[in-house]
Amino acid sequence: MARNKEFDPTEKLEKARDLFWEKGYHATSMQDLVSQMQVNRGSMYDTYGDKHQLFIESLQNYAKETYAEYKQAATGEKSPFKAIELIVKKAIQRSFEEEKVCMIVKSSFEMAPLDNDVKEILKQLSNALISIFGDLIGKAQQAKEISAEKNARQSAQFIVGSFAGLWQMQALYNDRTMVEQMAKNILDSLK
Amino acid sequence: MARNKEFDPTEKLEKARDLFWEKGYHATSMQDLVSQMQVNRGSMYDTYGDKHQLFIESLQNYAKETYAEYKQAATGEKSPFKAIELIVKKAIQRSFEEEKVCMIVKSSFEMAPLDNDVKEILKQLSNALISIFGDLIGKAQQAKEISAEKNARQSAQFIVGSFAGLWQMQALYNDRTMVEQMAKNILDSLK
DNA sequence: ATATATTTAGAACGAATGTTCCAATTAGGT
């Protein structure tokens, strides 16, 4: 039939994702993307569609990779509460290593008020994380590690929401001790 | 000497602020601002400087007005802990009335990674809020309303950070009950 | 009343925006 692509679409998508992740949607130009991805303009539009679609795919890719890391951090841990702790630790570690704050949270503030399609995706992705924590909290309650009085899903929402606080503090102060202290407070308040 | 301005600079600044507040910095164009403020382009540059300076003044104006409202919500309240509760309540009420999420938090995610000047201002403004809560927490400890074990400033940082969680949830789900439940969790964890 | 400094309206600027198009290239199926 015809030629094959010279580039690996998912590898290049990750480059786009990293740029959107760092600068957000509006501050990232197609020129920025072309330069960073090292892919021709035409090929970009052929492969990913327009900027908006590319952003959405970047977001999905981010969530997929991030949640996989979170789950991976918890596997093998028998104590559900410790599993939660491990995920939070991993999230913080990752965030400081990448020197970037969670793309879903950033996008929630930048895009949710302006773009309904993106907002729905962000809701769905956040729901997925809430479910992960909800399950763990339920199990922790069964294991009597935390009080069974509290509603598991509410606690999960609290945890996921609290992440935003961690990231804001990181974004402003970039002080890991401070962020870890906040995380400790959050985890303590679960019990 | 010469003519007077036909418009009230602070009144028009508030219009700019509302637009930046809603859409963020990058998604707001000068054309948007000219239309919304009903001020001539040239007059805008004469009065406020460029877009960047106008944004900074908008941010300062936002903080001034918001913090005044917060303090006002707490005045007359003898119990320091209840004062904290009142501020949180006011913050939530205001946020749902305006149908917009805190401009400082939004800007922290959009601008802090890209703009050091804005980041420093955001830090300073956040510090001011942390101090307000730090004072109240200190007083609440003296009044034995909350445990004196915890470091007051750390708890204040936790509160201020937790606001970001409230706003993310509002931005995504726009569910007031959910946000109020989260706020309750935050306040409970203070004790 | 006149001179003067400032504001006003809106045209105009070059640069950057997202997107499309086209000719040249290239690899796969027959």
Place this chain on the structure above:
DNA sequence: ACCTAATTGGAACATTCGTTCTAAATATAT
């Protein structure tokens, strides 16, 4: 080896971007 369909590089598109400029209008101080 040759046709064919897709990819490639890069020019080109119309808009929009933030900003500046000019000329007319206007209010103040003398």
